[in-house]
Amino acid sequence: MKISIGLVTQSNLLRTYFTQYRHKIVPQEIFSRDYFRNVGVTFSVRVLPPTGRIKVAELDGWLKRLAQDSDGVIIFVDDHHRNCFSQFDDAYFIVDIPTGHEGVTQNFVHKLVTITLRQFEALSKNFDEFRTHKMLLLPLDVFSANELRQLRLRLTTNKMSSGLGFDLQQLLSQIGQRERPKSGGRYRTRYLVDDRGFWYHYGKEVHKRVATGVPPHRINCWHNSRFRFGRRYDELRHFNVDNDSDPTKVTGTFQDCHGSQISVKSASHLGIFPNGHQ
Numbered sequence: 551m552k553i554s555i556g557l558v559t560q561s562n563l564l565r566t567y568f569t570q571y572r573h574k575i576v577p578q579e580i581f582s583r584d585y586f587r588n589v590g591v592t593f594s595v596r597v598l599p600p601t602g603r604i605k606v607a608e609l610d611g612w613l614k615r616l617a618q619d620s621d622g623v624i625i626f627v628d629d630h631h632r633n634c635f636s637q638f639d640d641a642y643f644i645v646d647i648p649t650g651h652e653g654v655t656q657n658f659v660h661k662l663v664t665i666t667l668r669q670f671e672a673l674s675k676n677f678d679e680f681r682t683h684k685m686l687l688l689p690l691d692v693f694s695a696n697e698l699r700q701l702r703l704r705l706t707t708n709k710m711s712s713g714l715g716f717d718l719q720q721l722l723s724q725i726g727q728r729e730r731p732k733s734g735g736r737y738r739t740r741y742l743v744d745d746r747g748f749w750y751h752y753g754k755e756v757h758k759r760v761a762t763g764v765p766p767h768r769i770n771c772w773h774n775s776r777f778r779f780g781r782r783y784d785e786l787r788h789f790n791v792d793n794d795s796d797p798t799k800v801t802g803t804f805q806d807c808h809g810s811q812i813s814v815k816s817a818s819h820l821g822i823f824p825n826g827h828q
Contacts (some may be wrong), residue, residue, distance in 0.1 A: 551589040553622040553670075555663075556612075558598045560630045560646060563654040568597050575761050576667070577660045589678075594620075604634050613638065617773070621782050622674070624666060639706040640690060640771040643670055643780025646710075647727050659704050665710070670780060672715035673705065676722060677781045684752040685725045685742070687778055687824040689789065691805045694745040697724040705779045746802065748791050753821075756786035760823045769810045774825035775807070783824065792819040804828065 555575065557568045563653050568575060571810035580586055596616050598604070617623050624643045627635050645666050676682040690702050701721045706715070728743050741749035763773040776785045792798035800817045807826035814820060824827050 551590045551621045551674075552619060553591060553593050553624060554593045554616050554620040554721065555593060556598065556616045556623070556625040557595070558604075558625065558631045558635070559628040560600070561628065561654070562600070564628075564647070565597050565600065567654045567659060568595055570603060571656075571659075574656075575659060575663055577664055580664065582747050583671065585675060586667075589674075595679050596607075604631060606769055610772075613642075613773060617777065617782075619675075622670065622780055623777060623782075624670060624780060626662070626666075637768070637770040638773055640702070640768065640779065641777040643673070643709065644706075669709055669714050672718060673709075673739075673779055674781060675715070676718050677779075681726070682722045683783075685722050687752065687783055688725075688742065688750065689822050689824055689826045691826050692822055693748075693750060694746070695725065695728065696745075696803055697721055701725070709779075734796070747793055748800065748802070749793055750789045750822075753788060753790045758786075758788055758821050758823075760785055760788075760825065760827045762827075766810075770828070771807045771825060775823060775827065778824060785823075788821045788823040791822050 557565065559565060575595055575798075581591070596612075598612050616625070622643070623641075624645065625638075626633065626645050627649050628647045629649060630800055632646060640667065643666075645662075648662070677686055686701075688698055701718075702710075704717055704721065713730065724741070729740050730743060731737060731740050732749070739751055741751050743749050757762050760775045761767065762775055764771075778780060792800055800813050800820055802813075804812050804814060804822070805818070805826060806812055806828055807823070812828060820828055
């Protein structure tokens with residue numbers, strides 16, 4: 551597993567430290583943890599050069615370079631730049647740099663990185679298991695369920711709060727209670743069913759391609775089509791969505807990856823990618 555660590559900050563001291571000591575940013579104890587040792591983890595560090603106000607195209611390009619060939623992406627961001635990254639919270643593991651610390655010390659950096667990687671490990675253990683992997687990839691603005699909304703909040707705004715592993719276990723267990731086969735024994739396939747009565751199955755077929763061109767798409771559509779909460783996923787796979795009728799018939803309004811509402815009437819099924827593209 552290759553994890554890319556990015557740094558975006560106004561602090562010259564912190565940028566200099568991450569640049570000069572990029573090979574020592576991650577404490578050695580991390581490599582001895584069972585999970586990271588078993589996945590053969592490697593790390594790379596990239597620092598966004600200081601430019602004052604970050605332009606959208608510059609940020610997009612830097613993030614794509616950071617994500618290239620990476621299985622995981624963690625980004626440390628200071629208060630000055632945090633708003634620029636809010637649109638990428640669903641895609642990457644974005645961590646706020648604590649304020650109020652005195653200077654830049656090895657202890658400060660190692661503590662920040664160690665805590666972050668422990669949280670990232672809790673996510674990754676669930677991301678690596680297929681049953682919970684597909685739950686973590688459910689279209690966040692399409693699949694209607696309070697548990698999924700709570701999961702999204704826990705892995706974005708509240709990702710650094712303690713007890714992440716336990717909370718993920720509880721929330722994913724609740725989502726798992728929505729998994730069932732269709733009635734009448736028609737299929738052995740198990741589906742995840744949302745509050746609107748739509749049935750979701752994470753398909754193996756790769757005949758569709760997710761579109762991300764700007765416009766009509768937004769900059770974050772590309773990033774959300776490949777990463778979820780900091781982990782890369784297969785951008786070729788999508789969810790097959792229908793209902794429990796025979797034959798299946800889907801009617802409703804669905805939000806796509808860039809916020810548009812798409813109305814569907816009497817379709818046999820829909821193919822929806824994790825980022826919401828249809």
